[in-house]
Amino acid sequence: MASHRTDTDPVTLAAAAAPGVDALVHEHSGGDHGDQSDTTPSSDHGDHGEHDDRGDHAEHQGHGDHAEMFRRLFWRNLVLAIPVITFSEMVQDWFGYTLEFPGSAWIPPVLGTVIYLDGGRPFLTGGVDEARSRQPGMMLLIAMAITVAFVASVVSLTDLIDLEFWWELAALVVIMLLGHWQEMKAIGQAQGALAALAELLPDDAERISDTGEIDTVPVADLAVGDRLLVRSGARIPADGTIFDGAVEVDESMLTGESNPVAKDEGDQVVAGSVATDNSIRMRVDAVGDDTALGGIQRLVTEAQTSRSRAQALADRAAALLFYVAVAAAVITVIVWLVVGEPDEALIRTITVLIIACPHALGLAIPLVISLSTAKAARNGILVKDRLALERMRTIDTVLFDKTGTLTAGEHEVTDLAAADGDSERLLAVAAAVEADSEHPLARAIFRAASDRQIDPPPARDFQSMTGRGVTAVVDGQQIAIGGPAMLRHLDLAPPQDSERQIAEWEARGAAVLHVVADGTVVGSLALEDAIRPEARAAVERLHRRGVRVGMITGDSEAVANHVADELGIDDVRAEVLPQDKDAIVAELQRGGRSVAMVGDGVNDAPALARADVGLAIGAGTDVAIESAGVVLASSDPRNVVGVIALSHASYRKMIQNLVWATGYNAAAIPLAAGVLAPIGFVLPPAVGAAMMSLSTIIVALNAQLLRRLDLAPERTT
Numbered sequence: 001m002a003s004h005r006t007d008t009d010p011v012t013l014a015a016a017a018a019p020g021v022d023a024l025v026h027e028h029s030g031g032d033h034g035d036q037s038d039t040t041p042s043s044d045h046g047d048h049g050e051h052d053d054r055g056d057h058a059e060h061q062g063h064g065d066h067a068e069m070f071r072r073l074f075w076r077n078l079v080l081a082i083p084v085i086t087f088s089e090m091v092q093d094w095f096g097y098t099l100e101f102p103g104s105a106w107i108p109p110v111l112g113t114v115i116y117l118d119g120g121r122p123f124l125t126g127g128v129d130e131a132r133s134r135q136p137g138m139m140l141l142i143a144m145a146i147t148v149a150f151v152a153s154v155v156s157l158t159d160l161i162d163l164e165f166w167w168e169l170a171a172l173v174v175i176m177l178l179g180h181w182q183e184m185k186a187i188g189q190a191q192g193a194l195a196a197l198a199e200l201l202p203d204d205a206e207r208i209s210d211t212g213e214i215d216t217v218p219v220a221d222l223a224v225g226d227r228l229l230v231r232s233g234a235r236i237p238a239d240g241t242i243f244d245g246a247v248e249v250d251e252s253m254l255t256g257e258s259n260p261v262a263k264d265e266g267d268q269v270v271a272g273s274v275a276t277d278n279s280i281r282m283r284v285d286a287v288g289d290d291t292a293l294g295g296i297q298r299l300v301t302e303a304q305t306s307r308s309r310a311q312a313l314a315d316r317a318a319a320l321l322f323y324v325a326v327a328a329a330v331i332t333v334i335v336w337l338v339v340g341e342p343d344e345a346l347i348r349t350i351t352v353l354i355i356a357c358p359h360a361l362g363l364a365i366p367l368v369i370s371l372s373t374a375k376a377a378r379n380g381i382l383v384k385d386r387l388a389l390e391r392m393r394t395i396d397t398v399l400f401d402k403t404g405t406l407t408a409g410e411h412e413v414t415d416l417a418a419a420d421g422d423s424e425r426l427l428a429v430a431a432a433v434e435a436d437s438e439h440p441l442a443r444a445i446f447r448a449a450s451d452r453q454i455d456p457p458p459a460r461d462f463q464s465m466t467g468r469g470v471t472a473v474v475d476g477q478q479i480a481i482g483g484p485a486m487l488r489h490l491d492l493a494p495p496q497d498s499e500r501q502i503a504e505w506e507a508r509g510a511a512v513l514h515v516v517a518d519g520t521v522v523g524s525l526a527l528e529d530a531i532r533p534e535a536r537a538a539v540e541r542l543h544r545r546g547v548r549v550g551m552i553t554g555d556s557e558a559v560a561n562h563v564a565d566e567l568g569i570d571d572v573r574a575e576v577l578p579q580d581k582d583a584i585v586a587e588l589q590r591g592g593r594s595v596a597m598v599g600d601g602v603n604d605a606p607a608l609a610r611a612d613v614g615l616a617i618g619a620g621t622d623v624a625i626e627s628a629g630v631v632l633a634s635s636d637p638r639n640v641v642g643v644i645a646l647s648h649a650s651y652r653k654m655i656q657n658l659v660w661a662t663g664y665n666a667a668a669i670p671l672a673a674g675v676l677a678p679i680g681f682v683l684p685p686a687v688g689a690a691m692m693s694l695s696t697i698i699v700a701l702n703a704q705l706l707r708r709l710d711l712a713p714e715r716t717t
Contacts, residue, residue: 070122070181077119077177081170084108084115088167108166109157116150119173122180136322141356142176144325148353161343163350172354201271201293205237206230208281219287226284230275233438238271238284239291245280246467248439249273260440262467262485272602277439278466293602325356325669332673344674351672351683356665365654367703372650379711380634381643388613388629392647394594395613398542398640399585401599402553402563405617405637407529409600411441413448415505415526417498424454426523430515432456433472433479441511442470444527465489469513480516487514487521494521502526509559529559531566538637539567545644548593552581554603582606598632598640615640642711649709657699664695 085091087099087107120143127143130136149165149172156164207217208227219237222228227243230236236249248260251273260276263269269282271291288294329352336345373383383389400406418426431449434442435456449456459472459479468489469482480486487493494502494514505512505526515523539549550571553560560574573584581597585607588595597604597611605627608614616628617635632639668691670676671683 067181070177073119074177074181077115078174080111080115081174084111084170085167090164091167112166112169115170115173116146119177120146141322141325145354146172148350152350163347202235202237222284222287224284224287228282228284230282231279232275232277234275236269236271236273239286240282240284241268242280242282245278247275247278247280250276264467277464328356328669328673329353348674352669355668355672367700368650368653371703371706372646375706375709376646379642381639382631382633384631385629389647391612392643393651395596397548397550397588397593398596398598399550399552401604402551402555402560403529404600405598406535406563407531411444411527412530413444413525414528417501418523419495426515428454428456429474429479430481430525432459432474433470433481435459436462437470441527477517481513483513492516492521494524498524507558508562509556531563532637534636534638536567538640539569541641552576552584578603578606582610585610646711649706653703653706656702660699661695
């Protein structure tokens with residue numbers, strides 16, 4: 001299991017306490033999301049250790065539902081709160097104005113009651129659930145504060161006491177709704193990776209009957225032993241073995257191998273890969289959960305489940321705040337009763353319970369999260385999981401996938417060797433033959449000619465030599481293009497003066513294609529997965545921050561070592577299978593490393609989910625994006641450094657706000673209880689309520705300073 005942070009540092013405590021959002025998410029995630037009304041769903045949390053596709057979908061949908069629910073509640077109750085505050089006698093006294101007409105005195109009580117029942121409903125329901133489960137936290141603390149304010153204000157209508165808190169009740173509910181709305185927008189970590197994995201499979205398969213007829217059937221109806229036809233360009237629907245035909249298979253989404261893999265009769269193929277250049281017939285060996293794709297699904301599920309358990313530890317820490325408030329209230333009432341002041345005991349206790357609810361903390365932490373995620377989004381960094389952003393400041397090891405992350409994920413012609421020295425003519429002839437081919441290497445050759453403004457001559461009689469290459473007639477010559485298998489088939493060898501250069505290409509993992517004209521090898525081309533120009537800067541900047549950089553890839557050692565040498569990467573793991581990537585991340589975590597994984601493919605999904613922070617390149621697959629906590633939408637690996645910078649900046653703001661908010665509570669609760677009464681100072685309830693509002697304004701303004709942070713990749717260091 002992933003060794004995520006389980007300590008309760010101040011920011012983790014604050015995030016858990018601000019204010020009980022994760023508990024509310026868990027509460028809501030079990031409900032029926034078909035009803036979009038502003039009601040609080042069932043509190044049946046269920047077993048969070050269990051995962052299935054329906055639960056993931058419900059949770060993914062639920063986060064959006066809750067954010068929308070709190071948004072509507074916030075705006076609706078804000079409209080009601082404005083007249084409550086405006087017509088409050090206490091507020092009018094403070095600002096020296098008078099608003100009065102027949103019946104105006106009933107505006108705060110009537111609208112305040114609506115706010116308590118409508119806007120306060122999620123907190124009241126959540127508080128009851130926490131009390132029933134004997135797990136008190138911020139929901140119960142907020143419920144207690146608004147209930148005390150409501151009851152005290154209602155009783156004040158009878159002139160038994162003079163503690164009118166309608167304006168404070170309205171402000172508290174609106175502030176907490178705003179905090180929850182911002183929090184829900186920031187923590188909406190989708191868990192749709194399983195659905196995205198399933199989408200790699202085609203809906204239907206072409207099954208060959210015993211009579212040889214082709215029937216189209218749902219993939220779910222396939223069984224081991226079935227014979228299938230897979231056409232060129234189609235996805236393979238199940239794991240199996242080829243019994244007729246040969247094909248080059250694109251397995252990059254599953255294995256990370258950038259070159260298409262040649263498959264012949266007797267070779268195995270895996271579900272989700274693509275037959276690029278030919279049709280084959282295969283026998284099904286595994287379906288459903290038993291496929292390689294199904295194994296990746298299980299790894300993603302396991303890793304995501306382990307992380308949710310680590311997060312739950314922080315939620316429990318919120319209970320401490322509740323016990324502090326209750327203890328302070330009990331001590332207050334006892335002390336004032338002992339000194340013979342029952343009226344003051346009631347007033348002081350009510351004041352303590354209202355002030356104990358940390359308004360500033362309830363808004364400031366979610367506001368920091370919301371501002372930081374918005375700032376990130378404007379710089380091509382999409383934060384899906386707020387805990388991932390928090391953890392990024394602790395990362396000491398960044399693992400990059402190679403294909404599509406450090407490299408562009410598509411081949412380019414990097415070298416040519418023409419027997420007659422005319423490289424331009426060699427590329428023109430090769431592009432002419434490959435002009436109509438959809439093969440990835442063919443597209444790279446044609447693109448290279450286009451980039452060099454070379455117009456290929458016309459070609460005719462194009463033919464594919466299955467598993468070996470292609471042929472066509474160009475300028476009256478029979479031209480063939482293919483790899484070493486084609487040369488062996490034609491019993492040819494490249495010119496001796498180019499053998500050394502070709503050996504160098506192969507040593508660094510380049511795909512080598514040879515051009516044959518009328519039975520003579522006239523040249524060769526090297527094609528490689530292009531290294532992103534931003535990758536070198538990303539590695540250098542991570543090193544300057546003291547972060548160790550590794551590369552973990554399913555590609556060959558030759559290719560991996562070449563890329564690592566070019567970029568100055570510290571640690572290279574090559575020819576790694578999906579389950580091995582996941583295991584390597586877990587191994588590093590067991591060794592005490594805090595690991596961030598950066599990837600873009602299906603094969604990266606388990607490692608992205610397992611890592612302390614998973615960062616998906618935005619141009620990658622839905623599976624990688626859904627499995628990660630952060631998405632780099634611009635596909636610029638330098639943005640990894642930007643995430644680290646943002647994590648440190650937002651952490652500083654959280655600490656500053658936490659110190660202010662808790663420092664205020666530490667001072668305000670004793671003053672509200674009357675600790676300075678012996679020297680003649682007692683904090684008036686109205687002043688305490690005003691101080692709470694001022695505290696909230698201060699921390700909110702402090703959070704706004706995050707807008708000044710510069711995350712531009714070219715300037716982030």
